[in-house]
Amino acid sequence: xxxxxxxxxxxxxxxxxxxxxxxxxxxxxxxxxxxxxxxxxxxxxxxxxxxxxxxxxxxxxxxxxxxxxxxxxxxxxxxxxxxxxxxxxxxxxxxxxxxxxxxxxxxxxxxxxxxxxxxxxxxxxxxxxxxxxxxxxxxxxxxxxxxxxxxxxxxxxxxxxxxxxxxxxxxxxxxxxxxxxxxxxxxxxxxxxxxxxxxxxxxxxxxxxxxxxxxxxxxxxxxxxxxxxxxxxxxxxxxxxxxxxxxxxxxxxxxxxxxxxxxxxxxxxxxxxxxxxxxxxxxxxxxxxxxxxxxxxxxxxxxxxxxxxxxxxxxxxxxxxx
Numbered sequence: 188x189x190x191x192x193x194x195x196x197x198x199x200x201x202x203x204x205x206x207x208x209x210x211x212x213x214x215x216x217x218x219x220x221x222x223x224x225x226x227x228x229x230x231x232x233x234x235x236x237x238x239x240x241x242x243x244x245x246x247x248x249x250x251x252x253x254x255x256x257x258x259x260x261x262x263x264x265x266x267x268x269x270x271x272x273x274x275x276x277x278x279x280x281x282x283x284x285x286x287x288x289x290x291x292x293x294x295x296x297x298x299x300x301x302x303x304x305x306x307x308x309x310x311x312x313x314x315x316x317x318x319x320x321x322x323x324x325x326x327x328x329x330x331x332x333x334x335x336x337x338x339x340x341x342x343x344x345x346x347x348x349x350x351x352x353x354x355x356x357x358x359x360x361x362x363x364x365x366x367x368x369x370x371x372x373x374x375x376x377x378x379x380x381x382x383x384x385x386x387x388x389x390x391x392x393x394x395x396x397x398x399x400x401x402x403x404x405x406x407x408x409x410x411x412x413x414x415x416x417x418x419x420x421x422x423x424x425x426x427x428x429x430x431x432x433x434x435x436x437x438x439x440x441x442x443x444x445x446x447x448x449x450x451x452x453x454x455x456x457x458x459x460x461x462x463x464x465x466x467x468x469x470x471x472x473x474x475x476x477x478x479x480x481x482x483x484x485x486x487x488x489x490x491x492x493x494x495x496x497x498x499x500x501x502x503x504x505x506x507x508x509x
Contacts, residue, residue: 189289189362191225193256195276196246197264197299198232201239204262204293204351210375211355212258221370222363227252231276239265253279256288258358262351263294268320277303284341291343291358293351300342301325309339314347333492352377401436402426406448413453413476419445449476454490457483461499468495 192212194205205228213226229248230236236244253259259280264270280290280303292300297313298321300306306328313321318332331337336345336354338361345354356379360368365379372379405426409417422445423433437445457475460466466474472483480495487495 189222189224189257189358191255191257192260193227193229193253193258194260194262195229195231195250195253196236196244196262197267197272197276198236199239199265200236200244201263201265201294202242203348204296205244207293207349207351207355208260208262211352211359211371212260216371216374219370219374221367222359225255227256229253231273250275250279253283256283258289258291259283260355261290261292261296261299263296263314263348267295267298268317268324272299272302280305287341289341289343289358291345291354293345293354294347297321297344298324300344301328305342306344309342310337311339311342311344312337312346313344314350316347401428402433402440405433405437406441409445409449410452413449413456414474415476417449450486451490453477454486457487457495458491458498458502461495462502471495 192208194208194212196205209226209228212224215223217223227248228244228246229250229252230246231250234245234247236246238244261280276299280300284290284305290300290305292313294314295317297306297311297317300311301321301324306325308327308329310329310331312318312331312334315332318330321328322330334346335350336343336357338357343354343358345351352375356368356372356377359371360379369379405422408425409422419430419434423430426433426436428436434445437443437448441448443451453476457471457477460471460474461468464471468480468483472478472480475483477483477486484494487493487498491498493501
C-alpha cells in the first residue's frame, strides 16, 4: 500500500508540475476519510533551488530521504533535455526501483529517469514537444508520444503539465481504488479520468506546400477539395506524372503517402469545424470528406484517441457571456 511519497527537485524546477504532486499526495484529507501520505519535498541540487518562474524554493531534506519512499515523483525542469544530473540522484533512483519503490515523472522529468537507465526497453511518454529529442537521446526506450501517461512496471511517465494529474490519479486509483481517486479528483475540481490522449493537444499545421517543388500544386488542390473522392491515378494526372512516379515524389516531399496526407488534413479540418462551427457531427463528416459520422469517429479515434463529441466538449470556441 502506498504510504510514503517523496518529490525530488532539481534546479529550475517547474512549479506547476511540483504543485501537482503536492496537491495529490501532500494534503491531509483525513477528515474526509481519504489517505494521508508521509510526504516530503527533497532537493538533489542543494537547499535553495530556483524555479522556471523566477522564485526560489528551500528545503532542508536531501537524497537520503528517498530511502523511505514508496513513491518518488520527479517533476519537470526548464533544461532537463540538455543538462547532466547528479550521479547520487541517479543511483538513488536505481536503488529505489531495485527495492520495489514506484517512480513517477511529470513531463521532462522523464529525462532524469532515462539518465538513470530506468527506461531501457520500457514504454514511456513525455510532453509531445520533447518526444523527438528524447527518442534521439534514448533510442532504447519505447516512446509512446500520443498518450497522457504510461505505466510500465514500477515506472510511470506522464506527458506535459496537467497530464501529471492524470498519472497521479491513475496511481491513486491503482493503489486505493476508484472511490478514493474520484474523491480526490472532486476536491481538485478535475476529471478523475480524461478521454483521449496527448495527440488531441498537438498542433499539426498543414504541410508547408512551398517546400514541395513537384507536388505543391496538387497538395493545394487536395486541400481545397477535402470532401471529394480522389485516387492516386487522378492526382498523378493533375501532376502530369505516372501514378508510380507521383507516389514516389509525394513520399519524398511530404514524408508520407497521398492517402495518409489526405486523411490527416481531413482530421485537421474536422477539428477546426468542431472547435468553431455549430455544424452537427454528420455535417462535419460530410464537409471533411469522411462521408458519415461513423467514418469520422473511426478516424478520429485512430488519429487522436478521442471521439468528435469529446473533442468538441474540450476545445469548443464559445463567445464570452455579456
